[in-house]
Amino acid sequence: MxxxxxxxxxxxxxxxxxxxxxxxxxxxxxxxxxxxxxxxxxxxxxxxxxxxxxxxxxxxxxxxxxxxxxxxxxxxxxxxxxxxxxxxxxxxxxxxIPVHTAVLLRDKIAQKAAVGAAGLPVAACRVIDTLDELPTDPDGYPVVVKPLAGEGTRETHYLQGAPDACRLVEARPGNAGHGPWAVEEFIEGAELQVDGVVRDGQLCALAVSRYLQNLIAIKTGGPVGGVLLNPEDHLRLYEQATDLTTAALTALGHTDGVFHLEAFDQGHRLVFSECAGRVSGGLVREMLVRKLGLDLTAEWARALVGTKPEIPVEPQDDLSYGFANLAASPGEIILMPTTADVLRRDLVVEAAVELGPGHTAPDQTTASNLRAGRFIASAESEKTVEAAVHDTLAWFTSHTAVK
Known part of the structure; x- marks a missing residue:
């Protein structure tokens, strides 16, 4: 073997x-x-x-x-x-994966430079070595500050003005403020996830999801989750996503594997945010298995060893799917619903509660992969499934207590 x-x-x-x-x-x-x-x-x-x-x-x-x-x-x-x-x-x-492509898939500044050089819309960005170099001019804001090779929104900060920058500098004095850091123009628009498979430079599969709220909102307690968008209901969006993804992957040299790309929807165009060469986090993979019969982890492995992709031709069903991370305030958990409790919620089809009484809930505002659990819901329409996701999140929070 x-x-x-x-x-x-x-x-x-x-x-x-x-x-x-x-x-x-x-x-x-x-x-x-x-x-x-x-x-x-x-x-x-x-x-x-x-x-x-x-x-x-x-x-x-x-x-x-x-x-x-x-x-x-x-x-x-x-x-x-x-x-x-x-x-x-x-x-x-x-x-x-070629080394130069791996570097571009990791370093956000180098990545944006390559994508921008290909003529794609992308946020203006620059590098600073320490947080003391953040702009003092009000015209320099709003910006997003993040590590050059960050993940999971960890150490990502939305700064609306110089006062926010001062607070960030004060919170990370001395070496804690050392980077280098990426400083990016703040981009308006709903944040999308584009996940799929590329082989021999050709897109084999592509699916678009929309976050419940732009991911930066976790810093103020916003939810981590999304709704899978059906192509027949979003023809414009899928056409734009296909064009943007094809050009971005070409610019990055990512010709064989899976991808997780994020972009901002401004209606007349999509603005490139960033792209990774691995399977998405959250429960996007699981939603795609249910909806399309497409297993991105299996396709990642096939691309790794060079065997042929196995892309399903037709969807498994006509349902809409959404997912979210279950949240708890930081502290020792004294009350929390179980996995079985979540599965009894209307329209929930998959769930896992990972914490419980006696465990300590982390501060979920610091990274998008921190959670008490997560779940998938399905319904006849995107509107209905999104409402079910929000309802389940509210119910879980109201039945959770920490000290």
Whole structure:
């Protein structure tokens, strides 16, 4: 059996590689080992404190006497490990995403420069080394400040003016304010997710979702979730998304794999936000499995090893789907609905509550992947499913207590 090296642990990735006939070796953190063992991967696990660090990956393989020449493919389904996987793949001559493409898929400034150079609408942006370099001129706002290679909206800040900038500088004195940071023009418009598959430079599948609220709203307690948009109801949007995605992927050199692209809908055009070369977070993947029979994790694995894509031709049903993260205020949980409780809600078809009494709820305003749980709802229309998602979020909050 051929072998594939996977950098970092993400649920379902190793299983998907195994399903296409490759034996996976996984470079994971010690914290991820328990999850890997529960998934049945007692063999082929190699630990490193930081799988995103090429030096640590190479040293871990050497410690375990693993011959890198044995790997036919090297990849990752984790955002932060993209450059490490492509670099190791290039070193051993294995199938992998090209290094220059991996860098563009990670660094937001380099990415926007490449996309803008291709003539696509994109936010103006620049780099600052420290937060002290934020503009003092009122005309320089509003802006969004974020890490160059951030993920999950962590350390992303919306600054409406110089007072906001001063507060951010005060909250991160000294080295805490060091970046480099990306400073981006604030773009108006509803925030969209565009997810799909590209092979040999051609789009094989594309689906558009709209966030319940633009993701930056989590900083003020906004929900994390979205509604999958049906193509027949959004012809203009799907045409614009297809054109933007095709041109952006070409500019980034991402010709084989899956993608998660975000854009702002301004009606007459879509403005590019950013693009990743991995499966989306949230429950977009699960919604696409239900709606289209399209498994992006399986397609990621097929692209990784070079086997043919398997894209369904027709939707599975005529329903609309939406998802959201279940929220709780930070603190020790004393009351919270269970998974079974959420599943009893009208129109909810999938749910998982991950916390409960005795656990500590994190501050969900700091990152979009922090949650108490999550769920999917389905209905006959987008309007109905969106209302059901909001209703379930409100119900969950009203039946949750922390101290």
């Amino acid at each position: 051929k072998k594939a090296l996977l950098i970092g642990w993400r649920s379902g990735a190793a299983q998907a590689v195994q399903a296409v006939g490759y034996a996976p070796t996984c470079i994971i953190t010690p914290a991820d080992k328990a999850a890997a063992l529960r998934a049945g991967f007692a063999d082929g696990l190699v630990t490193a404190s930081d799988p995103a660090d090429v030096e640590q990956v190479l040293a871990a393989l050497k410690r375990h006497n693993i011959d890198m020449a044995d790997f036919a493919a090297v990849g990752t389904n984790l955002e932060r490990c993209m450059v490490a996987a492509s670099t190791v793949g290039a070193l051993v001559g294995a199938r992998s």
